[in-house]
Amino acid sequence: MGFFDVVNVCGLLFVAIMIVPHIVYARTHNYDMKSVENRAMVYIERIGKYCGAFLMAINIGVLEKGFTSDLMKRFWLYSTAVLVAAYIVLWILFFKTNKKGFAYILTILAGFILMYCGLLQVKTLLLTAGIVYMSGELYVVKKML
Template sequence: MQLNWISWMGLAVVAVMLVPNLLWAARGAGTAQSRRVPRVAAAAEQVGRCACMALMILPLGVGEFGFFSVAGFLFYLFAVAGLLLAYLVVWVLYFRAQTLPRALALAVLPAAIFSLSALALRHWLLALAAAVFAAGHLWITIQNHRS
């Protein structure tokens, strides 16, 4: 299956992932936490995050942007839908109580979505961005939840 120059599915995935983050930011939550993180680490996380979101939508650096087969597409579709559903459920729980296990799940799930997308689409630049994002996001999450 071939995709066009823009991945509408990737755009939808990114949009769904952004909704709870925007709600969290609108509450003003998290701003005090981010002060405990060195600027270099925060910058690396943000570069990884922005690169992942952009590369989910645009096939930059990919010769052939698409899936190997219909079965591969269906696997990707259901796997990403399951990960997105888990992400949204954990956000609901996190809004109720900000615990380290929930925060770690909120760090791991988007990295898993980006990584799965990279593998399914053979998008190696996205894989690299996902690795940078995952490392930075996990480290920052752990630092922010230390007592």
């Protein structure tokens, strides 16, 4: 089993691009996680986020079938690139306006990207992580804004 059988380089790149705005936001804005009363939802959100990032970048071989064809792999690559570009544009708009609507759209889009990649790559755990992330993040965003 080679390096590229385990590491999904494109998935790793997409994850890195999606995490950068979170890091920038955390460094430039002060927010209090204590405003969220239900700590379990915060942990659910974090578990979904980090498991989704890990599973998008690393092929663990459990409940995975991979792409059904080369055409599906190309389709995944191009469509996910477009979705990640839209995600970055929405982050830029959110940084400028700081509106609640953009925060919800960002949450839904990030969860959709994880679930979409899980569906196209036939990765059941990635699909599940996307669902867990979206449900936890929607709750946290609602309480934080």
